[in-house]
Amino acid sequence: MRFLGWRNCVLASRGFQRFAARNPVLRPIARRRAAALFDLVAGFTYSQTLFAVVESGLLERLEAGPALLGQIETVTKLDAAAAQRLLRAAAALDLVEEVEGRWWVLGRHGAALCGNDGAIAMIRHHRLLYADLVDPLALLADECRDSTRLARFWKYGAGEGADEVAAEYSQLMAISQQAVADEALAVFPFSDCGSLLDVGGGNGTFLRRIGKAHPQLRVALFDLPDVVALAQTAFAREDTSKLPTFHAGNFFDDSIPRGYDLISLVRILHDHDDVPALRLLENIHRSMTSGARLMIVEPMAKARGAEAMGDAYFGLYLWAMGSGRPRSASEIQAMLGAAGFRSSQAVQTHQPIVTSIIIATA
Numbered sequence: 502m503r504f505l506g507w508r509n510c511v512l513a514s515r516g517f518q519r520f521a522a523r524n525p526v527l528r529p530i531a532r533r534r535a536a537a538l539f540d541l542v543a544g545f546t547y548s549q550t551l552f553a554v555v556e557s558g559l560l561e562r563l564e565a566g567p568a569l570l571g572q573i574e575t576v577t578k579l580d581a582a583a584a585q586r587l588l589r590a591a592a593a594l595d596l597v598e599e600v601e602g603r604w605w606v607l608g609r610h611g612a613a614l615c616g617n618d619g620a621i622a623m624i625r626h627h628r629l630l631y632a633d634l635v636d637p638l639a640l641l642a643d644e645c646r647d648s649t650r651l652a653r654f655w656k657y658g659a660g661e662g663a664d665e666v667a668a669e670y671s672q673l674m675a676i677s678q679q680a681v682a683d684e685a686l687a688v689f690p691f692s693d694c695g696s697l698l699d700v701g702g703g704n705g706t707f708l709r710r711i712g713k714a715h716p717q718l719r720v721a722l723f724d725l726p727d728v729v730a731l732a733q734t735a736f737a738r739e740d741t742s743k744l745p746t747f748h749a750g751n752f753f754d755d756s757i758p759r760g761y762d763l764i765s766l767v768r769i770l771h772d773h774d775d776v777p778a779l780r781l782l783e784n785i786h787r788s789m790t791s792g793a794r795l796m797i798v799e800p801m802a803k804a805r806g807a808e809a810m811g812d813a814y815f816g817l818y819l820w821a822m823g824s825g826r827p828r829s830a831s832e833i834q835a836m837l838g839a840a841g842f843r844s845s846q847a848v849q850t851h852q853p854i855v856t857s858i859i860i861a862t863a
């Protein structure tokens with residue numbers, strides 16, 4: 502505490518800031534820190550610029566090849582001055598780049614976004630989050646949490662409402678699921694398993710991916726009846742020789758089907774508050790034989806190198822959504838112990854910003 506007090510006094514001192522900015526050894530650090538702080542101050546304008554680049558069709562147009570200002574005006578439906586303003590803001594964020602003073606191409610961040618349908622779907626979806634965050638203090642104080650746009654989106658998306666919302670919901674889940682499934686495939690030896698039950702499996706994207714990579718696996722999906730019906734239609738539409746077994750039910754109240762040696766819980770636990778989350782783990786544990794394994798796959802708080810994504814991004818996102826919270830691997834492991842699991846282990850993933858993984862043994 503004493504050290505932190507001293508450090509913060511030094512960092513807050515105008516004299517030290519002036520000294521660090523002039524000192525050749527400290528200057529690079531001072532600049533980096535000032536830039537990082539400015540990013541916190543200005544982050545909302547960056548996100549909105551990114552949203553405009555995606556929503557206006559500019560990113561898609563530049564993915565197809567270099568464009569002149571006139572062509573960009575046509576695609577974005579902005580006049581020359583507005584298109585210029587957007588291009589300059591986007592160039593400052595490395596989303597686009599100007600060549601020879603008249604051509605526009607993708608910048609490094611723009612190029613990395615191309616082909617990443619999951620990230621693009623999230624950027625579009627964020628219009629709801631940012632509208633809900635207009636008054637963050639009211640949101641944090643729980644003055645408007647029942648009526649947030651995100652709460653409505655997830656409620657209706659989960660099958661209770663309009664088709665177009667449900668369609669956006671499942672598309673968002675399915676697209677972002679591919680990167681998540683790839684992380685699981687990269688770090689877990691599915692070849693050691695004979696059967697896999699995906700609890701809360703949604704439209705089955707995770708199972709499809711894992712099942713394709715490991716055809717020896719007997720796969721099954723458990724979800725609410727309406728969602729299972731949608732998943733069955735989606736699988737029937739595809740020409741897949743091996744269909745999963747479908748189980749419809751409520752994972753809090755109904756018993757989880759028995760006889761699987763691996764159960765996955767992908768992006769489920771963080772959607773639920775502590776009491777129901779523990780109830781779900783206990784319910785799953787009751788269905789498992791000794792030695793069977795549970796795989797928890799979701800973004801986690803305090804993941805090294807992705808700290809901001811955990812408690813800052815998901816912390817606010819899930820709060821605005823109306824239930825759940827991001828948990829650290831050690832918090833989840835403590836819950837697993839309380840639910841009766843014999844042991845659990847956090848597995849290192851390649852991209853903790855996409856997901857972390859814990860394997861627990863019953």
Ligand SMILES: C[S@@+](CC[C@H](N)C(=O)[O-])C[C@H]1O[C@@H](n2cnc3c(N)ncnc32)[C@H](O)[C@@H]1O
Pocket residue numbers: 659674675678700701702703704707723724725728750751752753766767768769772
């Ligand atoms: C956030 S989605 C995750 C879907 C999928 N695992 C993925 O990662 O794309 C949550 C899933 O849990 C299902 N779900 C929510 N409450 C449920 C309940 N009480 N019983 C069974 N499934 C439930 C939803 O229908 C939805 O498919």
